[in-house]
Amino acid sequence: MDRVKDTAYRTLDGINREMRAALEACALPHDLVRLGRSARDNPIHAACIGDGDFAKPELLYFSGAHAMEFVGPAMCLGLLQFVAAQAPDSPIARALDRINIWFLPVLNPDGYLRIQRQLGAGPLGLAYGRANANGVDLNRNFPTGFYENRDSLFAGSTVKFSPYYRGKEPCSEPESRVFRDFVLNRNFRISIDFHCFGNFIGYPYGYSDKPCRDKDTFVQIAAEMVARQKGRKYRVMPMHKLYKVSGDTCDWLYDECRILAFTMEIAGLGFNLKDPQSALNPFHWANPRDPERHVQDNLEACLYLIDATLERFGHEADQINGD
Ligand SMILES: [Zn+2]
16 A cells, blocks of 8 residues: 555555566666664665756755654655656756755654554544654754753754653664765755745754844745745745754755755645544644645645756856866
C-alpha cells in the first residue's frame, strides 16, 4: 500500500518508490544519493536533477524534519516529479546548464514511520509528534542560536519530554549531522524547507529579532513566489514573528552557509468540527486533507526559486566554464 490508511498521504515506502520511478523516467541528467542513515538506521535520500557539478550554484528543496508534517514531503516530491518530467528542450532543462536542483523529501524517516504506524493503529489513528527516534526536534538541533530563547515555550526546550526538545548539543542527532555534512559539501545558494501549518513564507532570523542583512532580497523573492500561488496568498515574514526559536535549520543555513534559506508553512489549521476525525486527531490539525491541491497551488511559486537561483547566481557557472 502506497497510502497511509484513511489519508491521501503516501507511506515512506511510497515516497521512496515514487522518487525512484520519477528518476527512472527522467530524460534529464540526475542522480539518487543516499546521504546517510537515521538513528534507527533508515536511509536518508536526496535526488539531484542536473549533472551534479559542484562548481554550479545549487538549489535545495527539503522537508520532513518534523515527523507529523506529511504535507512537506508531499510538496517536495511533487516538485521532484514535475522537474523530472521536463523535456530535454524545456526551460528547466536549459537551466541545468548553469545550476543543479536537489530534493530531500524526508530528513526524519524514523519519525515519518512512527507517525505512519500511529495513523494505521486503532479506530482513530491518533498521531502526533515532531521528533526523531531519540525524542529530539531536529529543527531545534542546529548550531545557530542553539543556546538562545530559553524563556520561549516553542524555542527549543532543554526538557527531554518536550515536543520541542533541542537535544544535548548542536547536531547531537545523526539526521542533523547527515544534513550538515551534505550542505557543507555542496554549493547551495537558495533553499526552502517545507513545514506545516501557517500559510506563510518565512526567512531568517528565527532565533533573534535582529534584521537580517538580506531582508530585501528575501522579501523580493518571496513576493515573486506569492504572485505565483494559485490558491491562498501566503504572508511573508521573518521566522521570529511566529515565535523565537533556537537551533533552527534555516538560521544555520543562512548564518553559517550564506544560503538564502526560506521556510514555507503550508496550509492553515486543519481543525474542523464538522469532520470528527480531523477534530480529534492532531495529525489532521497540521496536515490538510487534500495535499495534492496544496502541492498544485504552490508548485509555480516554488519553481520560481529555479529562476531566482539562475538570475542571481547563474553567472557563476559561466565564469567557471570560461565563456
Ligand atoms: Zn515543522
